[in-house]
Amino acid sequence: MSTRSSAPLPSSCLSRPLAGALLVGAFALVAATPRAADACGAPEPGLTSTVPADGATYPANAALLFSGFDITLDAVTVTVDGQPAQLVQAGFASGWANIAVLVEPAPQVGQTVVVSGSFCEFGSCDPVKLTYTAGEPDLIAPTPIADLSRFTVYDHADFMSSGGDCQSDSDLTVYVRVMQDAPAPGEAPGVVNASWDGDGGGGFGDFALASGESASMAIRLTLSQLGGKDPASEVCITVVARDLAGNAAEPFVMCPACYFRKDDAPNDGGYVPEPEWTDADAVPGSACASAQESTGEATDSGPEPTSGGTGESQTTGESQTTGASDTSDQNDGDEKGCACATAGGSPDLGALVVVALGLGLGRRRRR
Secondary structure (H helix, E strand, O other): OOOOOOOOOOOOOOOOOOOOOEOOOOOOOOOOOOOOOHHHOOOOOEEEEEEOOOOOEEEOOOOEEEEEEOEEEEEEEEEEOOEEEEEEEOHHHOOOOOEEEEEEOOOOOOOEEEEEEEEEOOOOOOOEEEEEEEEOOOOOOOOEEEEEEEEEEEEOOOEOOOOOOOOOOEOEEEEEEEEEOOOOOOOOOEEEEEEEOHHHOOOEEEEEEEOOOEEEEEEEEOHHHHOOOOOOOOOOEEEEEEEOOOOEOOOEEEOOOOEEEEOOOOOOOOOOOOOOOOHHHEOOOOHHHHHHHHHOOOOOOOOOOOOOOOOOOOOOOOEEEEOOEOOOOOOOOOOOOOOEEOOOOOOOHHHOOOOOOOOOOOOOOOO
8 A cells, every 4th residue: 555655646658658458348558659759649638548437346445547648637636425535656556557546545445436637737638537436445466377377479570660650679579378367346457467587688578457367468579678588498477466456466487488489470560469379389398398298289379369450459358468668676487387486576566567476276265
């Protein structure tokens, strides 16, 4: 839980050039490009999405997320059952949206919270009113399933940005899928963060909001981010799952990659669909290769992400993000296999980065 701070609340522009996630149902985070990128056709200032949604029942201790372009809380107020309250920074949720805050004092179960005002930082936009009911506090951490989680690597054609196309350079894509129990009714939405610290050179990280049984990421990388490492056999991705109430699971490590392929598939700087993997793509020593040796059949790589129109965020009924960022400090492991449990890890996903896990096949306790 964040404490009161005199520091100004964050403004709207995301520091990451490509970030965000689409969620099924009540919320969707929209990636925002920097205001300076006029050639990209900057959107009009204003709020685009909130977590929770208007009219929802939402855990009393969970962070509120506001996404949009050039938004601020300078002209926004909050009340709890009609009494004035404050919005204070939610440090653990930093980077998950343009603005992440907690209501202080925390509302009691059944109380009505109203956030209202103009979120515009520049220009003018219509006032917004968000009303929700405080539910039971969420004290249960997400439970990722390490043995069923994996990442794959696709070394496709390279792309170099022209500098004004709102794209970033990319040489390959890392696809991450983390399996977990779906949040129980009344629990806060989950966030899954996947990162690699680069072992002293390079590194990457990304996050996905998760409302279902899996969270998927397609992370576009350049070769420089690999620091000379082989992405198929020398990269270990640390996964941390937590939720918007600040509950965090123990980190676990995935390595090596399950599948790897290199070809000249087109890359226009947007989303590159994950290939249909074959036996020949299985990385030696990985869980995918081991399964083939045991059964003589290729393992199912799971539903493939669906390409969308923007190349920034796709969805298959699960949470999925694209883009890459500098990694936060996470622990890499020396174990091999598709996923290996590890203790410790950074307690703050906000460093990223979220994005949001060694728990094996443990299941999430239901209320």
